[in-house]
Structures are given as C-alpha cells and as structure tokens.
Amino acid sequence: MPRAGQRPRLVDVAERADVSLATASRALAGRDGVSAEVADRVRRVASELGYVANPYARTLAGGASSTVGLIVHQVDDPYFSEIAGGVIQLAAEQGLLVQICQSGRDPDYELQQLRHLIAQRVGIILISGSGYDDPRVEAEARAELTAFQAHGGRVAAIGRHALGVDAVLPDNEAGGNALAHHLIDLGHRRITVAAGSAGLTTVADRLAGVSSALRQRGMTPADLAVVHGDFTRGGGRAVTEQILNEHPDTTAIIALNDAMAMGVLSALRSRRIPVPGRMSVVGFDDVSVAADLAPSLTTIRLPMTEMGRTALSLALKPRSTRPRRRSTGHLLVVRDSTGPPPTA
Amino acid sequence: MPRAGQRPRLVDVAERADVSLATASRALAGRDGVSAEVADRVRRVASELGYVANPYARTLAGGASSTVGLIVHQVDDPYFSEIAGGVIQLAAEQGLLVQICQSGRDPDYELQQLRHLIAQRVGIILISGSGYDDPRVEAEARAELTAFQAHGGRVAAIGRHALGVDAVLPDNEAGGNALAHHLIDLGHRRITVAAGSAGLTTVADRLAGVSSALRQRGMTPADLAVVHGDFTRGGGRAVTEQILNEHPDTTAIIALNDAMAMGVLSALRSRRIPVPGRMSVVGFDDVSVAADLAPSLTTIRLPMTEMGRTALSLALKPRSTRPRRRSTGHLLVVRDSTGPPPTA
DNA sequence: TTGAAAGCGCTAACAT
C-alpha cells in the first residue's frame, strides 16, 4: 500500500493492479511477455497513481540512464546557447533531461568534465565546440569516449571531427572560402584574419578555407595576414588593435566567429573607423544578434539550434559500425558590414 | 577484487584498504567516527583506483542527490544564458551537475518541467524567470515545491517572489523608476512603455516603477501609454509598429527588457527613425550585447551571472525558517540610445 | 504469460 506523503513505487502499482512486480515492470517498459489486457490495466493504474519511475533505482538495476550530458565551451556564448537550446528542445520531447558542463575552452578541464559526466553514468554524451590540435588531448578524450561506448553509452560531437564518434560538422572550410571570395569580389586585396587560438581545429579549418580562396584567385600568402587571439569578443578587440598597428593597409577583417567580429566592430567604433567605408568586417556563425549590430554583420549562417537537435538525434539512434557524419551546409549572409575598399 | 573493465566500487576500495564497507563510506564522506590514519588510507586507495561513487546507488540509498535542476524560460535568451552560466560555474566548483529545463514562458509547461525534475529526484531546484499573475499557477508551483522541500529538497528562485522560497530578486521597481527619471530629466513628456505579456510579474513590477516616477514628477497617467507584447525581440518589433501608429507623439520608448529593446531598435531602423534624435529607447537587464547595438543601449544593469551564483549558494545553505531574500541592486547605464526629445 | 527472488552499489541504523 502506498505510503502517505511519499511518491508511489512500482510495488504500489503492482499491488493495486494485482500483478507481480516483474509483470508491472514489463508492462510499463512496453516489453512483451505480458497480455495486452494486463499491460493495459497496469498502465492505467500507474497513471492514476501518478507513478514515475525512480531513475536512480532504475539505472542502478541495470536500465539505461535517461540523461544527456552536454559539454559546451561556454553557455553564455550565443553560439553554444543556441546549440544547447536545440538539444534541450529535442530532449524534452523525448522525456530526457540534459546536464550541461562548461569546459571554458580548457582542454584539460574539458577532459575532467567529460570524466565527471561518465562517472555520473549519463546515458548519452554530446560534446560541442572546437577540438584541439594537441594530439594528446584528443587521444585522451577518444579513449574515455571509447570506454564509455563500450559500456553502452552513446556519443555525438558537434563541430569536432577527430573523436571517432558520430558528428555534426559545420562547413567550416567552405564557409571561410565563401567569406574570402565575397571580399575579393568586392575588390579587397589586403585582408587580415582575426583568428581564434591557434590550437583550435575550427580556427584551422576556417582559415584553410580563406587561404584556398586566395589561392583560387591568384593571390599570394603575402596578401593575407593572420593575427591570433582569444576566440571571444575581448579577443576580437585585442586583435583589432594589433591589426591596426601591424597591418595598417588592411581593408577587410575576417573574424573567424561572430564573437570576435563583435569585438572587432567595437574596437573600430572606439577608433572612429567607419565600417564598411574604411574597413569591411565579416564574422562566422550568424548568432541571432548579428543582424542587430551596428552595422549589421555579414557572416556565414550556421543552423546552431538544428545542429543541437541533430546531434542528439544521432545519439538516440543505435550505434552504427562506422561513425556517421552530418554536414550542416552554410549560407553567406551579406549585410551592412561589407563594401568595396576605400580606394576602389 | 575489482572486476576487469568495470569501474571500481566502494567494496573494492574497502577491500584494498582493508576496512569494512561502512568505514570506507564514512571516510570518503568525511564523516567522523574514523581515525585520521584510516581515513587517510581509504582516501589514498580510492584515488589510486580512480574510484568515483555511483550517484544512482548513493542517492537510492538515501544520500542526497548531487544534481541541481535549473528552470529557465529559454536558454538561448542572453538573460537566462548568463544566469545559467553563473549557476554552472558555482556548481562545477562544488562538484555538482546542473540539469536545465526550458519552460518557454508557458506556465503549464513550466509546471510539467518542475514535476519532471522532482520525479528525477534532483536535490536542488532553481527556478528563474518571471512569475505569473495567475494565482492558480503560482499556487500549484508552490504546492509542488513545498512537498519537494518537505522531502529534504532545496529550492531557490531568481526573479520570482511569490513562491515562498529563498529568492534572488532584481530591483525591478527601482530600475523602472530610474529609467523613467532619466527620460524625464532629459525632457521627455510623451513616454510609451513596450511591455511584455501582461501576466508576468516582472512586467508588472517594472511598470510600477515607471508609473511611480511619473507621479513623483507631477505627470499624469495620460502622459504614459503602455503597449503589451511578447517579452522578446519579435515582441519589441510588433509593439513598436503599434506605438508608431497609436501614439505618434511618443518621444521615448521604455522597453521592459533588453530583448524587446532590440526589437524596438530594429523596427525603428527599418522605418529610418533616428535614435535618439527622433526617439529615445531604453532597455532593462544589460545583457552583454547591449553595449554593441546600434546605437548602444541605455539600460538597467542586472548582475545575471552573479544572480545565478547567489541563487545556488542560497540553496546550498541549510533551509532557514523564513525564506531568505537577496536583492541585486541595480545600476542605470547611460549609453547612446537616449537623448533630449526632438522639440527640446 | 506470470511470479519469486537475486542483485545493482551505496548509506545508515544497529552492533560490537
């Protein structure tokens, strides 16, 4: 009999439906070996009682954990918060709960968070954000994830390709290429890249796209300067100062994400440098505020919310023999931050 | 003896440290009743083995759950993502994991998410975002939370005062008051409020602050128009159209949060209405992009990240007899979106 | 198709 003031347990349901514990469990799990009639009765009683399985007991007894672990670099970065939004949406539709960890773009801390999630026995791990060039870090992460998967865990990555797991991959190289072509078409010949930390694969990939565009248009590496900084707004500001000092003939800045682009715009505004009159600026990601900046930002649109949903949906499917990959496609969104160079 | 390919259990630690299960448990939990020497040995063995307690077993056996449930209206809204950032920060420092749910500003769905978190047996619930005027909803939420607390759960609210739990409360009324004073000081006499949904207590509180400022300055209700819409960017756009049509003599718009203010700015830009030349605009919250908008936004700064941390720290303390309240204070940040009215 | 019973790994009485 149900204890007053306590949540009903499976025994309570079983008793009231006049079946055994095992039958009740089977009926609610939708497994077969239960007559339709009995299964129905059990389910009715369960909902009457407002029964919800205790996830701790269930998981301990060997059932699969129904929680999703999501690792992001930083939740209050719009790129990640939009991804998180997509993950949480789909998770809610599936009755799953999402645990979020921040790595702060520190590979070792990320590894620690990853281990924490595994120790917590989440059922699914979603790892988003750029990977690292450092082979040690990626190898350690791979090792943890492989062991996790061997115990039945499911994994998917977002924007990270060296993990040997299912992945949703933004079109970083093609996007970088498109941005550079756009600027070259406008007449720019002195382009500087405001790049994030050199150790991030996303930075390398986007940069590769930019370089290939220059080559395709017969320009030389000398026409392209690259300045590295933090992959954040603050990094964008700092890098801009450096660009203005060290590459004064620059007419266009390619920021490798929107956060940096916002820093670039902010620094240029402080210096009263007209955009795009004197300097064109482009970003990457198309976070939702990009359209509201001054001037509105030309950038590459990535469907972050959908990327989050897709990653979770990959992880919900049974594991395939070879890792699946989903490319996002990309779209150049031309707004007011780009125009012809001053001399054109 | 530890089983190959499996995580070590507490028994494995106990065996290897040559103590009983109970002693090992006590030692690791830091409870007393264990000699310093033995406790030390147990801890050393545990870390050698890489032992991490199974949270499902621990919780099932009656220990406190170490996960925090956080309910936000929407994670990809900067206001909430900054709060979430603060919560996750402090949680990580404490070794806790955070589960995030979105209510989508739907009171019934919020209730459902709340029940889901309780069913998941989280140890702490943090509920953020405006409350609702509807007494039924607030009463149901209170009832759930009260029951949850009766079973030892801890709760704190952020920006919500009718729940009878510890709360971190932004200075909504004082902030609204400060905004209105700022505009009146500049010479504005025709002010319209772009308000969020009428059912939200945050909207009501901020609006009350605005009204009181007008009264304090000898203005009448006729000098203040209020137009309600969604508490989002889209809502701000829609409301602006309405304001321009129905209150054409308006010289200043008070948006009751930054998201709406961004919509207002966007709509004014489409109409080529100069800000602040023809129309001043203010927001509320000071989300991090507010400084990067065109023009940069005058608004009330709220310390969102800190609010998240404070809420969790309240919940980590033992429950007090009466709910604790922490006010955030507020700061008027004057930027470029406000100036004297056109006729002044 | 159904039931009885043995754990899952841990905490918390209760003994010693």
Next chain:
DNA sequence: ATGTTAGCGCTTTCAA
C-alpha cells in the same frame, strides 16, 4: 573506532 546488515526501488534471470 570499526564492522554487520538491512534496505533504497528497480530490472532481470530463472522457475512455474
């Protein structure tokens, strides 16, 4: 100060 043992609520053999 330390050990023994009975659960926590569920899933899953194994029997019937």
